Amino acid sequence: MRLLTHNMLSSTIKGVSNGFPLTIEAAKVVEKQVDMNSDFLKNIFSKIEWKPFVEAAKTLGFSELPEEDVQPSLLDSHEFLTKFHHALLEIHLEEGALVCPETGRKFPVNKGIPNMLLLEDEV
Amino acid sequence: MAARPELQAPPEIFYDQSEARKYTSSSRIIDIQAKLSERALELLALPDDGVPRLLLDIGCGSGLSGETLSENGHQWIGLDISEAMLDVAVEREVEGDLLLADMGQGLGFRAGVIDGAISISAVQWLCNADKSSHEPRLRLKAFFGSLYRSLARGARAVLQVYPQNVAQRELILGSAMRAGFAGGVVVDYPHSSKSRKEYLVLTCGPPSLNAAVPNAKGEDGMSCSEDDSSGDEENQTVTISDRNRPRKKRKLDKKSKGKDWVLRKKEQLRRKGSSVPADTKYTARKRKSRF
Ligand SMILES: C[S@@+](CC[C@H](N)C(=O)[O-])C[C@H]1O[C@@H](n2cnc3c(N)ncnc32)[C@H](O)[C@@H]1O
Numbered sequence: 001m002r003l004l005t006h007n008m009l010s011s012t013i014k015g016v017s018n019g020f021p022l023t024i025e026a027a028k029v030v031e032k033q034v035d036m037n038s039d040f041l042k043n044i045f046s047k048i049e050w051k052p053f054v055e056a057a058k059t060l061g062f063s064e065l066p067e068e069d070v071q072p073s074l075l076d077s078h079e080f081l082t083k084f085h086h087a088l089l090e091i092h093l094e095e096g097a098l099v100c101p102e103t104g105r106k107f108p109v110n111k112g113i114p115n116m117l118l119l120e121d122e123v
Numbered sequence: 124m125a126a127r128p129e130l131q132a133p134p135e136i137f138y139d140q141s142e143a144r145k146y147t148s149s150s151r152i153i154d155i156q157a158k159l160s161e162r163a164l165e166l167l168a169l170p171d172d173g174v175p176r177l178l179l180d181i182g183c184g185s186g187l188s189g190e191t192l193s194e195n196g197h198q199w200i201g202l203d204i205s206e207a208m209l210d211v212a213v214e215r216e217v218e219g220d221l222l223l224a225d226m227g228q229g230l231g232f233r234a235g236v237i238d239g240a241i242s243i244s245a246v247q248w249l250c251n252a253d254k255s256s257h258e259p260r261l262r263l264k265a266f267f268g269s270l271y272r273s274l275a276r277g278a279r280a281v282l283q284v285y286p287q288n289v290a291q292r293e294l295i296l297g298s299a300m301r302a303g304f305a306g307g308v309v310v311d312y313p314h315s316s317k318s319r320k321e322y323l324v325l326t327c328g329p330p331s332l333n334a335a336v337p338n339a340k341g342e343d344g345m346s347c348s349e350d351d352s353s354g355d356e357e358n359q360t361v362t363i364s365d366r367n368r369p370r371k372k373r374k375l376d377k378k379s380k381g382k383d384w385v386l387r388k389k390e391q392l393r394r395k396g397s398s399v400p401a402d403t404k405y406t407a408r409k410r411k412s413r414f
Contacts, residue, residue, distance in 0.1 A: 009222075043176070
């Protein structure tokens with residue numbers, strides 16, 4: 001799972017009012033190179049919750065993203081786009097867990113796949 | 124004919140390793156999945172601007188359908204309830220992200236972040252109660268409600284489904300409408316029991332131009348897409364239902380074809396040798412909208 005997906009995911013356990021962002025516990029992180037597409041990055045930028053994105057990237061070992069004052073004008077900077085692209089699409093959480101911020105319930109991640117199945121009493 | 128898979132076992136059991144294997148080894152299955160997902164992507168009608176979008180593949184299974192999305196440049200997130208199927212997707216090194224999840228429990232995405240969703244041959248599984256705690260209506264409600272919330276306004280979901288009967292089709296479509304979607308069903312190859320395919324084409328957000336069900340191909344003598352220009356009557360697409368949101372009165376459709384058109388069309392089909400129901404006083408009568 002990449003941070004693109006992490007940034008869109010929230011916990012839907014019954015009774016949880018704000019399940020976003022899921023905390024990451026990283027046991028294994030892998031990187032896979034992907035061609036950069038700046039149109040995609042420009043389009044998705046407004047949908048990214050930036051702070052959780054920066055935090056998640058740090059958890060996975062990448063701390064070169066700007067933290068403050070992230071304006072759309074940054075999208076004109078190639079340097080920024082390269083980092084944004086890398087953090088969003090090239091870093092994978094391979095093994096570990098996602099943790100619901102309200103309940104602490106862990107969703108295990110194996111072979112890069114988060115197990116988001118809920119138990120009957122969580123639905 | 125083999126019994127419907129939905130009647131044999133729950134999906135996470137039915138799609139076991141040996142079933143999942145077919146998705147890498149059977150060229151027929153691979154071909155069908157590719158064709159269905161290309162058509163679904165076409166019906167999504169994303170803006171023609173070359174910008175890759177963030178899409179969902181619901182019941183992504185082995186990732187064959189997702190590969191179509193990747194080939195068209197899009198980013199996607201796939202979810203499926205079967206580990207065996209997802210293992211095949213991992214093996215295939217699909218480019219999308221995968222989640223082990225049950226759509227009937229609702230999708231866990233933030234509001235409005237998804238640009239479009241496709242689903243190939245998966246949603247009819249929700250009509251089955253595989254556990255005592257399963258109530259199809261509630262699971263469909265959870266699914267469509269959460270899908271609606273996660274889609275950007277104006278975005279579409281195209282769900283290719285195999286409803287078992289009319290009641291299931293109504294159940295699925297009704298749940299979608301109650302969640303706020305506008306849209307209807309597009310039927311490809313309606314006259315062929317083998318090739319017939321149904322797609323729910325749903326639009327999120329207030330009814331707008333976008334919400335019209337895509338034009339039926341082959342209805343106005345227009346040719347179908349490139350490869351089906353044979354004129355073969357199987358190669359037709361008709362829209363069988365065009366419904367709007369519940370509670371809103373439907374505007375009179377100016378383009379409504381009326382009885383004369385239907386009678387003419389039936390006559391044409393008869394000349395081609397198709398079996399067509401006899402004309403009666405019920406032919407092309409106005410039908411009450413169900414919602
Ligand atoms: C016909 S297969 C589609 C395969 C997929 N399009 C592919 O390319 O491999 C239907 C899929 O729907 C999945 N499915 C059925 N019920 C589901 C549910 N409640 N939640 C998520 N996936 C489900 C099945 O596990 C199966 O992989």
